[in-house]
Amino acid sequence: MSTRTREVLRKIYLFAGLEGRDLESLDRMAQSRSFSREAAIFWEGRQAQGFYLLVEGLVKLVKSSPDGKEYIMRLVTPGESFGEAAVFAESSYPATAICLEDCRTLFIPKAAFLNLLAASPRLAQNMLATMSRLLYHLTRQLEDLSLKEVSARLARYLLELCRESQGRIEAGLTFDLPVSKTHLAAYLGTISETLSRTLARFKGIGAISEDKGRITVNDPVILEKIARGGKS
Amino acid sequence: MSTRTREVLRKIYLFAGLEGRDLESLDRMAQSRSFSREAAIFWEGRQAQGFYLLVEGLVKLVKSSPDGKEYIMRLVTPGESFGEAAVFAESSYPATAICLEDCRTLFIPKAAFLNLLAASPRLAQNMLATMSRLLYHLTRQLEDLSLKEVSARLARYLLELCRESQGRIEAGLTFDLPVSKTHLAAYLGTISETLSRTLARFKGIGAISEDKGRITVNDPVILEKIARGGKS
DNA sequence: CGGCCTGTTGATGCGACTCAATTCAGGTGG
DNA sequence: CCACCTGAATTGAGTCGCATCAACAGGCCG
Secondary structure (H helix, E strand, O other), X not given: OHHHHHHHHHOOHHHOOOOHHHHHHHHHHOEEEEEOOOXXXXXXXXXXXXXXXXXXXXXXXXXXXXXXXXXXXXXXXXXXXXXXXXXXXXXXXXXXEEEOOOEEEEEEEHHHHHHHHHHOHHHHHHHHHHHHHHHHHHHHHHHHHHHOOHHHHHXXXXXHHHHHHHOOOOOOOEEEOOOOHXXXXXXXXXXXXXXXXXXXXXXXXXXXXXXXXXXXXXXXXXXXXXXXXXXX | OHHHHHHHHHOOHHHOOOOHXXXXXXXXXXXXXXXXXXXXXXXXXXXXXEEEEEEEOOEEEEEEOOOOOEEEEEEEOOOOEEOOHHHHOXXXXXXXXEEOOOEEEEXXXXXXXXXXXXXXXXXXXXXXXXXXXXXXXXXXXXXXXXXXXXXXXXXXXXXXXXXXXXXXXXXXXXXXXXXXXXXXXXXXXXXXXXXXXXXXXXXXXOOEEEEOOXXXXXXXXXXXXXXXXXXX
């Protein structure tokens, strides 16, 4: 069990390049926690006792409004951590974490982690890099939401997804959407109806085609132009 | 000169609680840089050689769209740092920094700072706390932009400004807007015309009153209700 | 006085959300 | 194997918030 956790820890980006001694400490403090689909891992506003590493599954971090709409701030994939910010700001979780699939996680208790952090400069450096990337990500979303319209956000998303999954952007490449269209809409800051219409428009101009949720990029140039385009 | 910089360093939140030895290192590496109103401190996308501490003045961090609109991601006040994320992610500045007033800053070169960071757990911890607070701030803005309408964002902003400047929220409290209304609009993700109309509506229902840019909160309860209200 | 910048107010148009109806796909049970 | 149910996805019509365009008022300065 301990050695299995150890194997898992090696695959966490946050722990890249750590010494064996540090990994041992992490191994000792990590608590394995599993959740089934639809379960909430933590709720926005709850006091944080630690943060999580996702080993297997898919997690959404969401904000929801009083009238039931929700915005997906981030989709967490295996190897990533979430809920970190709450640990360092002496504060509560800024969003709610919900499993989109059955999930295996490791819970890292705050106090023990802070101790280790003080003793491991490399870990601190990794943590800062991780949070910096998060800041970038959020910055980008803010830019999109404030300055771009839905079509630009969708175009950018499709292009990034293409690069991530296929390694490059090129006409004819094809890939699956990682989440349902309803979720994707919430992630793009819109609703499923609008997403549906926008996708239909992309198909209409020949930018993409779709077969059962599988997307093919036909004209990356047009997509890039749409992604660039400012509001209006 | 050195001892004056030293005094300045003590007032930077990021350096709270540091030992004299660490402050000396920072003192040695910090470079004083001044900018006049409207000057750009750095541009989005430029490779980062380090980050900045604002000693005096006011700085806006902005994203701008191809068609000229701009969104103010953050307003930086004295004692705060900015441009940190670029240092840890081996990357470029995520936004452009422009002075709204004449500014005095300290520039902290990346390499020297990373060295010090590895030797000072307390500094690393402070840095993590700082970035966590930033994440919170951005998270909140994302929530606002995606789920709330302009009136809710404005109401929340006014209430927070009241608490910050007056220490509490209460009918009759009065305070100045820290920036022009055009800038405030860009900060709230809208344009000056809409801000103007929304303020007018707030005055109309007796929530606030205004005298030459000086705001008086008349009915915090209504403001809180508006701030809470979801979209539509 | 005349330019300039900021802020206000009005009229109009567009994007996107809402509501509602329909289709489609997947899973279940008879 | 087909009928049925359920949730997701699509499509249409109507509405609303807000950006846009335009005109105008007030303050500041050369």
